[in-house]
Amino acid sequence: MPNNLDHFYAVIPAGGVGSRLWPLSRADRPKFLRDIAGTGTTLLRSTWERLAPLTGDERIYVVTGAAHGEEVQHQLPELLQHNVILETEGRDSSAAVGLAAAIIERRHPGAVIGSFAADHLISADTRFRRAVVEAVRAANEGLIVTIGIQPIEPSTAFGYIRAGEPLEILGAPSARQVDAFIEKPKAATARRYLTSGEYLWNAGMFIARASRLLAELEENAPELAAGIHEIAEAWDSPARDEVVARVWPTLDKIAIDYTVAEPAAKKGGLAVIPGFFGWDDVGDFxxxxxxxxxxxxxxxxxxxxxxxxxxxxxxxxxxxxxxxxxxxxxxxxxxxxxxxxxxxxxxxxxxxxxxxxxxxxxxxxxxxxxxx
Known part of the structure; x- marks a missing residue:
């Protein structure tokens, strides 16, 4: 892999209560801690091994529930304790990824971060990493970037991204403007999307300069952003526990799609890299x-x-x-x-x-x- 990713940090949000794959998945052992695919490796461990060649062990952060912290560390012995962010309760992806971005930006100003779910199944890791490299290069230009999956069927289980004009970005030849995000469509609409060739599945992967992501959050969810900054400021200090206990439960529960990605797309500030690799969120049986x-x-x-x-x-x-x-x-x-x-x-x-x-x-x- 290229050696110009020294400023790139991966964030793995590892949350969930095990509701969609119950009883195989439970609140105390959600699907990311399980070997759902029967490969002999848990989804979390597979995510780590997919990202480590891009970042090294020291630049991967994991955001997870306090109840899962011990098992996460057991499955990822290379994970630095300094890079574990434990949630006292789930507050959705805006809070989870936002807090990781704020902590990383304070520790490493100018960092580019990428958020990659702990419980997705991906094949063709080399193609995945190539897409991430392009995304980082596009993020260096000040864009928020997502990786959209080339659909192989007219699925109604996923949201879609309408890809627009190609962007001329050095080192990111496949980058395209994002014209719109679309919620899960009905079957006829999904078939039309597939036929058009203009739509990609939304896999929830976002790559951006940490400062750029935080600026978008500040504009669209100012109270949430203020709480995140207050926690991040105290994170590496003795005040952490008190501030987290006071502020974290007050943060709005909202997905990062709504606070960052969709608003950025409306302003022309969101790019997509088409991903030509196998992907599944393994969202139900x-x-x-x-x-x-x-x-x-x-x-x-x-x-x-x-x-x-x-x-x-x-x-x-x-x-x-x-x-x-x-x-x-x-x-x-x-x-x-x-x-x-x-x-x-x-x-x-x-x-x-x-x-x-x-x-x-x-x-x-x-x-x-x-x-x-």
Whole structure:
């Protein structure tokens, strides 16, 4: 990789309460701490290994919940304690990434930061890193940059980015103006986007000078920005705990898309680098099934993870993930999803996988919230 990235710092927001992949993912062990893809490596560890060649170990920061700090350090022994930002409670990505940017800017003025989720699945790491290098070069020009994923299907599960005119940036030949962000579309609209070739999936990756990102935050969410600056100013001082306890819970919960990316796009200050690599946010069990598609290790078309020898299927297809010694028998069901753990069993279908989050809400109000 090029050696002109000495001022580049990676930020890994590692949050979540495990609602969309319950019961495989739980509040005390969300999906980024799990080996969701069956590769033998957790999503968090894979994210680290993807970024380290660009930054070295010393320029990666992780923002995570206090409850996950110990396990994060266990999975990432190279992570410097100085670079761990523990949240007392989740306040969404504007607060998480904003605080990391403010801390890094105070420690390393002029730094470029990149935010990369801890729980996404990416293949073709070399192509990913090439896209990041281009993004850093575009960020050096004062732009906020995102990496958009070249869509391979008309998905309704992701937001979209409409890419505009090419930008003439030295070292970033594929950079294009961002014309607009679009929320998750309906199927017909998604098909039109795919056919046009003008749209990319929004993967939530943002690269910018820390000072530029903070300036955008100050303009669009001034109270949130003021709180972030107050915490960052105290972060490397004895006052940290008192200031965090007082200020952090008051910060607005809002995604960085709304406080930074979309406002910057409206002003012509956002660029996109198309990413030609495999990407999935593994956001529900339909996505997990997609990851394991074609790996049918039962007599029927069922992908069984964990204990395939204990899964018996007849005229069925789908995904089974087992963490128990039970025999699981399936007959006459298509695209079924079965998640079997010691204290909870989930049965759904790929089509209805998005409903798991609502199901978790019902469990939270039931007599058995302990399984969350």
């Amino acid at each position: 339909a996505a997990v099934s997609r990851v394991h598609e074609g790996v049918s290790n039962c007599d029927e078309g069922v992908s069984a993870i964990g204990s395939p020898e204990r899964v018996i299927a007849y005229e069925s297809s789908g995904l089974v993930i087992s963490e128990t010694e039970r025999v699981i028998a399936i007959a006459g069901l298509q695209d079924v999803v079965v998640i079997d753990t010691e204290d909870a069993l989930l049965v759904t279908t790929r089509k209805n996988a998005q409903q798991v989050k609502q199901l978790v809400g019902l469990i939270k109000e039931s007599d058995h919230p302990e399984v969350l």
